[in-house]
Amino acid sequence: MTPENGRLYRAIWRWHFYAGLFVVPFILLLSLTGAIYLFKPQLDAWQERHWHDAPFERVVSPDDQVKAALAAVPEARFYSYRFPPHPVGAAVIHVGLPGGSMRDIGVSLDGRVLGVADPEARISATVSRIHGSLLMGRWGGLLVETAACWAILLILSGLYLWWPRGRGPAGVLWPRLGARGRLFWRDLHAVTGFWVSGLALVLLVSGLPWTDGWATAFRTVRAELGLVQGPQQWKGGVDLHAEHDHEAMLRAQAAVPGPGLSLNDIYLRALAERLPEPVVLIPPGAPMPLGPPNGNVWKLSSETQNRPLARSVSFDPMTGAVVAREGFADKHPIDRVIGYGIAWHEGQLFGWVNQAIGALTALALMALAVSGVAMWWRRRPGSTLGAPPRPSEAKLRVVAVIMLALALLLPMLAASLILLLAVDRLLLPLWPRARRWLDRTAPA
Template identity: 45%
Template sequence: MGSRYRMIWRWHFYAGLFCLPFIVWLATTGMIYLFKPQVQPWLERDYAHVAHGAPQAPFVQIAAALAAVPGGVLNAYELPVTPDQATRVLIGKGPRVIRVFVDPSTATVLHVVDENDRFMQIVFYLHGELMAGTPGSMLVELAASWTIVMLLTGLYLWWPRGGRLRGVLIPRLASGSRIFWRDIHAVTGVWISVMALTLLLSGLPWAKSWGGMLKEGRQLYAQTTITQDWTIGSAAERKTNRAANTPVMDEHAHMAGMGASSSTAMVDPDAYSPVNVLAPKVAALGWPAPVLISPPSALNPHWSARSDTQNRPRRIEARLDPLTGAVVSQVRFADRPFLDRLIGYGVAMHEGQLFAPLNQILGVITALGLLTMSVSSVVLWWRRRPVGVLGAPPARRDTRAGGVLVALIVLLAVFLPLFGVTLLLVLLLERFVVRRWERGRHFLGLSGT
């Protein structure tokens, strides 16, 4: 076994040791979130449907929802998909968005829930930031970065030498327990590696550090202020919500009866009467559900509508004339910059909605594969771990990384900054602390042979 191979194996081992708990967590929560379109409606079944009857005007339903949330303003009115569907009205209050279910025929409020208290939104925050805000987002990003390195080093270690298929693409299930667990780990890894890397890379734009740098980089070269179609952590989402919940007047404000000042938090309910005109016009466009109609705000100073479907390549948004309901201008997915479209495809894939339900099935297979690899890696480690040491492949004093490998590491460190920073910290600790700590070197497998 070559010294370079052993060195890469050692880093694969260390990366796995750190990433393993996060892989289990992200695979489990991600697998649950894949089925948001099926699970969330089932959880809300008791108040999501009503007896079919002649609906009240949208403005009347909005007024009922506003009465249920004192001090709130209209964030968005969601168009019903079927005649027996309860109307969803999103009410904004500071950085919060509150969902109100209203019976359209009686304008009776059926249920009130904060968006952040809905089950799938909780799963979303558990998955993306461990319910710990910005620190959690950065920790998840760090784990994702090292998992990418772990998968790439694993592919190098697995790469077939000699042209055989058994143990490479086909597990050897009857060659003893050691070979069995090794093949379960390696063969599963190669089959799911492409999808796993796709999921990891497509999740980075949401992360606080990586996504923030991407946004700054895009803005640096853009001619105008960029409004991206995804948020970077809960802090950015709260900022966006606050802007969307701050009412302003548009050019039709006086004619439409909008007497509110842009600096006031409260709005005369009559300001929302244009929804009666806009709702049927937007419904006739046949956009993918859910379709939301929003009043002017600090986020968007005009009446607007948007398709908020999880399959982002099908999303559309438009500016509306509140007097006639006409579409003044619209932006389709194809009109967005190339980078935004690339990320949009990745996000839709990440959420399992790009080509559902096959996309969901593929996501579940990938998550189960990651869990299988996690279990098999623990078994392999436990079986081969010598007593009293960590069990990492021992270092060799004659190891040389080589120019190509160093270049690849530098490229990864630039592309994944949190990986680069922590790698540098680890190397500094190894050089100036661990090397002087004989017992620590022996335990970590760094004594050298």
């Protein structure tokens, strides 16, 4: 390695250290919660297991099931009917309460209320809130987004540091046999990082549509370029063109089907569509999971997390005729790409194979975090933090240009980089004691 390349290596190593210092706790938490959320369908089914195994003696109509649900929860408003998952399963009636909260009511085929559950209290919903916002609302979401952006930088800089530079495959493609101590942790970190880097980058990038900063910018560009075809089918970003608080508006509305065909009439027509489970039927005027309220139609939707399989069908409330169909192929190509990414991120694109790959990726990321901390702990001199040495000014500028180019695509990375550069270049020189504690050696 030439002196110039050596300085560049140390410059990137320093920023890799900074990124790891910030990201490691988030990698551990987000990998754990992400691995759990991969199994959302199984978790939800387990929590509803008592609903779907209830015996029954007769079968009542969906209308009677909804009446039983509304009688069990006073002042509730009917929002949707989820089809029984199998011939002897229970229907799930989704209702809204006056205060704006929601409830899921399991009703057997013979019209008995089997249980009432808060959808926000489900294991999968709680894990999702931890994964997306650390239970801290929008500020937590911005923190998670920042960590994800730095994790992308961490992986890219790690690949540069991993590059063999004339070394053999041992310690590069596989760990060296018999390695002990720091060498063991180094090989575990480098080899695992190489093999998992592609999958980790896909996971990180496919999670950006759920964020606030990146997704808001993307949502604005999507609208300004005329790429919008219907409401955005994922939660993420702030709609800067919205004139109202849609969430508050939706919760305030009462869904009361008007004159026309009954739920049972539409249900019988909907069965012939054979949509992928879970399947829900939403009455006219009811709130939709995403976007504005449902129009003057009965809307049949598949809520499968394998988004390329999702379809929806709209029925005229007076005649029951099909007035609209929408499938994955009808969406804009950009939305389809994001749909594939989200389905992969949630572990549902290829069923259990996708779940297994996602879980292994999460375990590998946790191994990277642990081995990185172990390497730092063994290397740090004395009681100092032990950051890699500061590079020369010229090389620092090269690294800054590279990272700023990346930051143009990641708004939260740009904002945090400005803050970090200000601390590193402006504040630390004024605080020699802190600088000595942070740096291992003088500038290169």
